[in-house]
Amino acid sequence: MAERSPSHEAAILLENVTKRYPGPHGDVVALAGIDLSVRPGEIFGLLGPNGAGKTTTIETLAGLRRPTAGTVRVLGYDPVAQRDEIRTCVGIQPQHAAVFEQQTVAELLRVWASLYPDPETPDAVIERMGLTASRDVRVAKLSGGQRQRLLVGTALISRPRLLVLDEPSTGMDPNARQELWDAIRAHQASGGTVLLSTHSMEEAETLCDRVAVLHKGRVAACGTPHDLIGTHAPEREVHFTVEAGTDLARVRSAPGVSHVESHDSGTTTRVVVRTEDSDALFGLLAGPLAARHIQIKEAGLEAVFRLLTGVSFHEAGDGTEPPAEHDDATSEKKGVMV
Structure with missing residues (x-):
């Protein structure tokens, strides 16, 4: 097994990363030369509407999509060539995941825990994610918000050095969202790094140390929420x-x-x-x-987005992410967690 990256190296590094797909009228560009560096121990946000490239970026980091060009490193590893190493230190919660619908919350987390050498206990994850009352409820019976919290729990069970979350607060009520945010901050406090994709301005401003604003597969701006607002929308x-x-x-x-x-x-x-x-x-x-x-x-980050792109956040969200059948890095089904 390759040695893990020293702590001073970037937790995530993308250098001029592009991703193109063939289409009936020419190539579809999902990522158009992204440069990003995420520091160890920070909560880093990818902020953008649907179609901005957030999910494609996450799937590239997970090794589920091979970049057309550019360099990708996650904790020092190549996520396509070193998937086994990635599995041991990265926990990923996608927007949708294939899970066992007839298992209870506790049963599913016990199965997930069995896949790792030094997992967190299922009961600890259940408490952290505010799922105690749903401990013995079958996954198929969970509400949308409960299911999202469970998916985050499956990512936390491995005690990952890097936690990657793809729009985790979707469908959550305010109380559940606050519990999620507390769990994310607790992971950071324990020494972990978090990459969070979101289309919630409030979530990005409240939770993230730094934010990259994505628009049409490009990084329109990157910095702390305070600095972005002060620079672009004072x-x-x-x-x-x-x-x-x-x-x-x-x-x-x-x-x-x-x-x-x-x-x-x-x-x-x-x-x-x-x-x-x-x-x-x-x-x-x-x-x-x-x-x-x-x-x-x-003014907030929505004003930043409008001034950087010339359109409102709502107007920019007409695009869609590329479909799963374009996955060319692995034969695994999209949505199955690494």
Whole structure:
């Protein structure tokens, strides 16, 4: 067995990775020269709509798809040539997985645990994923959110150095999602690395140390959520109410203001201002304008995506990932965890 990578090396490294598939009207490009480096011990997010390349990237890291060009290394291993090594140290939760539907949650996790030399105990995983009440429920009877948590549990059972999650919070209610986030943070606290694909702006901003924004198979930007917002979407929206007929000229000329819109409603006017300097605006609102009901909205990662790509996140999500039959790295069925 090849030696594992030293701790100072990147946990995940992609250098100019492309993935193309033949199509009736020419090649379909799923990945168009991706460069990424994930540091050991961080929670790294792949943020993008459907068709951005998130799932193709994960399947390439798992060795389920062979890149057309470029270099891929996972904990120092080539995921296609060294699948056996990958199995021992990487846990992957895909969007969909082939599991035994008639087994109970506990039975399925016991089977999964038997595949690894030093697994976590099924009961510990059940507790961590908030599945205690469903311990003896058959997989076929689980709700969508419970099933997602179980799939994450099967990835955790091996005590992986790298945990790879493909949109894990899909179908979860807020409480279940919080339990998932706690489990991900606990894995990081124990020394693990997490790669998380998501289309949830909130999840990316709350959970991830760094985020790569994907669009049409390319990395549009990469950095901490705070830095991405500060660099690409520094403006805030300030909402407030003033008396009808109030002169807004001083608001429009205030430092940092790029946009002002107002809507009259009887005796009041509702105003929305976009500004890079909300502090300068506050003095004006609290003083001469006597504004009320003041609210501030951060731009967030959705604004970053819109400014980087020229389209909204919703408008960009019309594409689809390539179908499973294009899998050319292995004969294993897509969705069966490595």
